[in-house]
Amino acid sequence: MDIQLLPFNFTTSLFLVSIIFLLVKRWKKSNSHKKNKTLPPTPWKLPLIGNMHQLVGSPPHHALRKLSKRYGPIVHLQLGEVSTIVVSSRETAKNVLKVHDPACADKGENLGVKIMWYDYGDIAFSPYNEHWRQMRKICILELLSAKNVRSFGSIRLDETSQLIEYIQSCSGEPVNLTKKISSLISSITCRAAFGQVLKDKDTLIMFMKEALALTGGFELADFFPSSKLLQVISWNKNRLWKMRGKLDLILDSMISEHKRNLATTGRGNGELGGEDIVDVLLRLQQSGELDIPITNENIKAIIFDLFSAGTETSSTTIDWAMAQMMRNPHVMAMAQAEVRQIARGKGTFEESDVQSLKYLKLVIKETLRLNPPFPLFPRACREECEVNGYTIPLKAKILINVWALGRDPDYWDEPESFKPERFESKSIDFLGNNFEFIPFGAGRRICPGMNFGLANVELPLALLLYHFNWKLPKGMNPDDLDMSEGEGISVPRKNNLYLIPTPYDPSIDG
Numbered sequence: 001m002d003i004q005l006l007p008f009n010f011t012t013s014l015f016l017v018s019i020i021f022l023l024v025k026r027w028k029k030s031n032s033h034k035k036n037k038t039l040p041p042t043p044w045k046l047p048l049i050g051n052m053h054q055l056v057g058s059p060p061h062h063a064l065r066k067l068s069k070r071y072g073p074i075v076h077l078q079l080g081e082v083s084t085i086v087v088s089s090r091e092t093a094k095n096v097l098k099v100h101d102p103a104c105a106d107k108g109e110n111l112g113v114k115i116m117w118y119d120y121g122d123i124a125f126s127p128y129n130e131h132w133r134q135m136r137k138i139c140i141l142e143l144l145s146a147k148n149v150r151s152f153g154s155i156r157l158d159e160t161s162q163l164i165e166y167i168q169s170c171s172g173e174p175v176n177l178t179k180k181i182s183s184l185i186s187s188i189t190c191r192a193a194f195g196q197v198l199k200d201k202d203t204l205i206m207f208m209k210e211a212l213a214l215t216g217g218f219e220l221a222d223f224f225p226s227s228k229l230l231q232v233i234s235w236n237k238n239r240l241w242k243m244r245g246k247l248d249l250i251l252d253s254m255i256s257e258h259k260r261n262l263a264t265t266g267r268g269n270g271e272l273g274g275e276d277i278v279d280v281l282l283r284l285q286q287s288g289e290l291d292i293p294i295t296n297e298n299i300k301a302i303i304f305d306l307f308s309a310g311t312e313t314s315s316t317t318i319d320w321a322m323a324q325m326m327r328n329p330h331v332m333a334m335a336q337a338e339v340r341q342i343a344r345g346k347g348t349f350e351e352s353d354v355q356s357l358k359y360l361k362l363v364i365k366e367t368l369r370l371n372p373p374f375p376l377f378p379r380a381c382r383e384e385c386e387v388n389g390y391t392i393p394l395k396a397k398i399l400i401n402v403w404a405l406g407r408d409p410d411y412w413d414e415p416e417s418f419k420p421e422r423f424e425s426k427s428i429d430f431l432g433n434n435f436e437f438i439p440f441g442a443g444r445r446i447c448p449g450m451n452f453g454l455a456n457v458e459l460p461l462a463l464l465l466y467h468f469n470w471k472l473p474k475g476m477n478p479d480d481l482d483m484s485e486g487e488g489i490s491v492p493r494k495n496n497l498y499l500i501p502t503p504y505d506p507s508i509d510g
């Protein structure tokens with residue numbers, strides 16, 4: 001976790017002393033309010049920073065699992081001024097996400113999100129309110145429904161085939177698969193959602209990655225929201241505002257282009273003939289029919305939401321799945337055998353064939369268990385409630401440690417091993433009912449992009465496995481493959497995955 005250090009000179013030191021004085025006063029006051037409540041167990045704290053020091057040094061989901069092992073499945077941390085509840089057991093997750101779902105359906109505040117997602121005007125970071133309800137409904141209906149997702153099959157196949165062609169041209173050379181997959185998924189998302197591959201797609205990917213990294217490594221100002229000084233002098237804030245300025249230019253031009261095309265052709269911008277989600281939002285904005293009017297800022301927030309949620313999650317999943325299969329060659333061999341068996345005699349693999357892929361679906365499940373794209377997803381308390389007999393204070397931040405749940409030996413045999421077969425005998429799914437396995441979340445705020453995300457993982461993975469045999473570069477052994485995690489609210493692999501492809505010749509198998 002990144003904790004920013006402040007520039008230290010005489011003037012700032014004077015400011016700091018006075019701010020520390022004010023913060024200590026406020027901290028004492030806020031603690032005195034809490035005396036009568038039974039908060040969940042809290043590890044020992046330091047004045048002012050509370051438990052912040054216990055999160056330094058390892059990724060947050062690791063540090064929090066360690067604390068949960070010691071203090072139990074529900075832990076209270078005082079992170080500066082912010083009360084934070086950490087949830088790490090199936091039963092507690094169920095209590096928060098099902099029993100107390102409405103009370104725990106907010107998302108909390110975060111400086112990076114506020115700046116980059118237009119003051120929480122999107123869906124994923126919006127508070128639980130009418131704006132959220134309306135936007136979620138529109139996006140499901142117009143983009144993310146199972147019917148829409150199926151209709152994007154031709155886009156998926158076209159983009160993946162282009163990637164396959166590119167990789168075929170690199171035969172014998174290492175390919176930066178991480179970069180290529182990220183570009184593939186963002187192209188699919190852009191064509192499906194915004195009618196075309198954006199010319200600024202690579203810049204958007206860069207902004208998205210940086211924004212996601214900065215929003216997950218907590219910013220000092222987020223721990224002391226009442227400190228005006230910290231809000232002003234935050235280093236990340238300046239970086240984020242610069243990025244936001246550039247993001248505005250890209251998204252404003254995208255909206256203008258949509259309006260211009262609509263005015264000149266009279267038709268929607270959607271690649272498949274109709275409207276895309278931007279056209280729909282612009283039409284609804286102008287119609288005046290909506291209960292909650294939407295602004296241009298809201299439309300930009302939704303575009304960035306769909307682009308980031310759509311791209312990062314699916315590409316991260318494919319990347320982890322390929323890396324896990326490289327480390328477990330017998331799994332790779334079984335997944336390849338299945339794909340090739342289904343395509344035998346046809347010489348090709350089609351989107352409709354995905355439905356027959358039983359083993360590859362287990363591989364994807366196992367990947368999401370060990371490497372969920374959001375290892376620690378946030379909620380926030382909008383009504384004080386009681387969980388496991390403890391008080392969850394109003395406005396407390398709630399962190400669900402999905403990563404720890406997926407690796408808990410109470411629920412999983414050999415939890416650290418990559419064994420897709422485990423799901424054959426377990427009727428556990430990720431639909432939000434089995435709380436030890438919730439990579440897509442659960443309850444009211446469960447991921448609405450699950451169908452789209454899975455479709456964008458399944459077909460590209462199947463085609464990568466069908467068309468190529470894969471080797472690690474420089475005679476590396478499977479155990480040498482670096483599986484370290486990157487930083488941020490979504491956790492990709494730290495280093496890019498380079499693999500050497502050899503095209504598969506179907507005639508060998510008859």
Ligand code: HEM
Binds near residue numbers: 309373442444
């Ligand atoms: C492997 C793919 C994906 C995974 C693992 C994933 C995971 C998640 C998780 C954990 C949440 C938070 C759920 C909660 O708070 O209970 C979420 C929310 C969300 N996801 Fe996904 N997601 C994926 C793909 C997508 C795609 C493709 C889209 C859209 C293009 C999408 C759009 C969203 C949105 C809009 C939300 C916010 C929902 C709300 O707050 O109501 N996701 N996702």
